[in-house]
Amino acid sequence: MPIIEVDHVTKEYRLGQLTSLKQSALNALNRLTGRPVEQREPFKALDDVTFSVEQGEVLGIIGHNGAGKSTLLKLLANISKPTDGRIAVRGKVAPLIEVGAGLVADLTGRENIYLNGAILGIPKAEIRRKFDEIVAFAELEQFIDTPIKRYSSGMQVRLGFAVATSVESDILIVDEVLAVGDLAFQRKCFDRMEDLIKFQGNTILVVSHNIRQIERMCKRVLLLDHGHLIADDDPKVVCDEFYARSQSKIAETSASKSAHRGRVESTGEIDLLEMSIEDANGKKLDQVTTGSTFSIHLRLRCHERAENITIGLGVHTTDFVYLTTHNSEITQSRVDLSAGDHDIYLRISHFPLLPGLYMWRMGITCGDTYRTAFYGENLLSISVLKPHQRHVPASMRDGFFALDGVWEFESHPESSVT
Amino acid sequence: MTGLIPNLWQYRELVAALAWKNVAVRYKQSYMGILWAVLKPVVLVIIFVILRSIVGIDSGTIPYPVLTYCALTIWIFFQESASEGVNSVVGNTNLIRKIYFPREVFPLTSVVTKLVELCIGLVILAGLMAWYGMAPNWQMLWIPALVLYAILAALTIAFVGAALNVYYRDIAAALPVLLSLMMYMSPVIYPLQLVRDKLLVQHAGGDWSQALYLIFTLNPLAGLIDAFQNVTLRGLPPDAEAILPGLVLTLGLLPFSYLYFKRAEAYFADVI
Incomplete structure (x- = not known):
């Protein structure tokens, strides 16, 4: 039997201000006399969402801002009621909707724990039994009798997380909490959550904008978009779908601003007129395969003579993890560009990135001091597909780079049996 | 209404923890601490004593400062429980929007918080009585029942007021005005005996005297304050005729107040 069942749930909010007392009175009068009542426009934060969660599942929920993630968590935590549909939660819910909700600044750490x-x-x-454990986990032994208004924000979050995860519950709801704390503490939080999942059989719902984290932690991911549940599947599939949608959204917004895509800084000396991916014959491509050979074509316009320039071209993920960069200085000493337009090619052989969606960034420096004349991210997207000629294992999506290796198997049939 | 008692028991630790927080936060970083709670009735008693020296109020055999301090102790408990109860839901917006537990915990917490201050007030009252050489008596065993009555009266206002206040903040703004009006309608400055004499003995209201007295005692605080003075100062049991109208009204309205609160509760997080 599923531990959480969400059945055709819709949540509407009324847009605009609450009606005044006078308007409410008028509405009541109109309702009584059967005249039409002035209605404010409803806004569907969730629209006909249906899914269920089994005991022990770790479910990620992703989506853009305003997709309805937090609304969904609020409904599950019983903070708010659905306008339509039914929610059944069989078990005790420990909401972590916001770590540290209810921490009181004037009280000490000890008092706040209780x-x-x-x-x-x-x-x-x-x-009382778990007190020492909580304090140790939050690493606050020294400050436990200090009012928490003197704590740093990281210390407050650690305290909140330590208390919240010591609730003995069946369902843990986690909303964007792992985005805080330093790396060591994030690591600890992960371990604590994995412990809850593996050894205590807790069901966990995680909402995060950190898709990579979701992809790693969850067995199943829901993708919400404007209140609709549009994907409910394996993390890889859903996260790819999410990236693709983010990408088209980014492309839409950048198309409207045409000239400047993403983050671009320029001194105005050099403009990027065109950037494209081309095959050996100069044909433009919008997708490539892993291990293929192609060129990046840049068309630059120099408004004045630029001396000693270097060009760096790099690939980053849609969430700005820089994967690799190639600088013209590596294969070419610094060059001078005269005023006018220039075509520049970076020839790439055996492109090593695994299938997925990536972005290009590019920077140009001038002069002996490597002064940045142009820098831009998200300049061009590149969609990498798996090579179609041979069988590709599913683990092809685990990671970013193809590892250039060869397997050898040496068997010793006699020696093992002794 | 039936859900209230089990909830109360189940969430007793939460109510206790939140009430303790309210007390602790209010008096942390203050030198006088909880003594501030005593200051308000003391100042009011001084004002009333000065007022009485001008207009003259007959306090019977009881010294006037004790009589009025006694009335203020229970009145202030009621008034602050009610007004803090009404503000309690809006005042805990951050919790309402983040964590679920039954929302009646908030008005209940306000009442429990005020109980702490009431206890201090009662200690001061005992001190005052000793100063005036008044002995304790067995009728004082009524005090817990009377405090319970004050709690129920305060909750009747707090539940419906707190729920309405989520939608219309006018409630919290209007409440102090209404409550101070109610104080003058209650026998705080003057003893109930004066009203009874005027209406039931002298028939100052003519044919309407009996009805007017009934209306006066419909105010739960009229009978409550009189009974509180009876059992602590006069050694008499509560006056049933004075206390019943208000008690019936309170017990009649409390379930509706609570039900309204429970119905509105589901939308607190959306509207607040």
């Missing part, structure tokens, strides 16, 4: 525990529904005896 108060926050009570708010999250942990019996006092249980908090």
Whole structure:
């Protein structure tokens, strides 16, 4: 039996201000006398969403801002009621909707642990038992009797997370909490959550904008878009879909501003007129395959003579992880460009990136001091497909780079049996 | 209404923790601490004593400062429970929007918080009585029941007020005015005996006297304050005739107030 069932759930909010007392009175009068009532326009934060979650599942929920993720969590945590449809939650929910909701600035860490525990529904005896563990996890032994208004924000979040994850619950709801704290603490949070998943059989719902994190943690991912549930599948499939949609959205917004795509900084000496991917015959491509050979074509316009320039071309993911960069200085000493237009090609052989969607960035420096004359990210997208000629294992999507290796198997049939 | 008692029990630790937080936060970083809670009735008693020296109010055999301090102790408990209860939901917006537990926890917490201050007020009252050489008596066993009555009266206002206040903040703004009006309608400055004499003995209202007295005692605080003074100062049991109209009204309205609160509760997080 599923532990969470969401059945054709719709949540509407009324747009605009609350009606005034006078308007409410008039509406009531109109309703009584059967005249039409002035209605404010409803906004569907969730529109006919249906899914169910089994015990022990780790479910990620992703989507753009305003897609309805937080609304969905609020409904599951019983903070808000659906306008239509039915939600059944069979088990105790520990909401982490916001870590540290209910922390009181004037109280000490110790007092806040007891108060926050009570708010999250942990019996006092249980908090007393787990107190040392909570403090140790939050790494706050030294500051536990200091009012938390003197804490750094990271310390407050650690305290909140430590208390919230000590709730003995069946369902843990996590909303964007792992985006905080330093790396070591994030690592600890992960371990704690994995412990909850593996050893205590908790069901976990995670909302995050960090798609990579979701992809790694979850067994299943939901993609919401403007209140609609548009994908409910394996993390890889859904995350790719999400990237593709983000990409088309980025492309849409940049098309309207045509000249400047993404983040571009330029001193005005050099303009990028055109950037494209071309095959050996100069034919423009919008997608390539892993291991293929192609060129990046840049058409630059120099408004004045530029001396000692270098050009760097790099690939980053749609969430700006820089994967690789190639600088013209590596194969070519610095060159001078006269005023006018120039065609420049970067020939790439055996493109190593695994299938996925990536972006190009480009920078130009001038002079002996490597002064940046032009820098832009998200300049051009490149969609990499798997090579179609041979069988490709599913793990082809795990990572970014193809590893150039050869397997050898040496068998020793006699030696193992002794 | 039936859900309230089990909820109350299930969430007792939460109510206790939140009430303790309210008390702790209010008096942290303050030198006088919880003594501030005592200051308000003391100042009011001084004002009333000065007022009385001008207009003259007959306090019977009881010294006037004790009589009026006694009335203020229970009145201020009621008034602050009600007004904090009404503000409690809006005042905890961050919790309402983040975490679920039954929302009646908030008005209940306000009442429990005020109980702490009431206890201090009662200690001061005992001190005042000792100063005037008044002995304690067995009728004082009524005090818990009377405090419970004050809680129910405050909750009747707090539930419906807190729910309405989520939609219309006018409620919280109007409440202090209404409550101070109610204080003058209650026997705080003057003893109930004066009203009774005027209406039931002297028939100042003519044929309407009996009805006017009934209306006066429909105010739960009229009977409550009189009964509180009876059991602590006069050694008499509560006056049933004075206390019943208000008690019936309170017990009649409280379920509706609570039901309205529970119905509105589902939309608090959306509207607040």
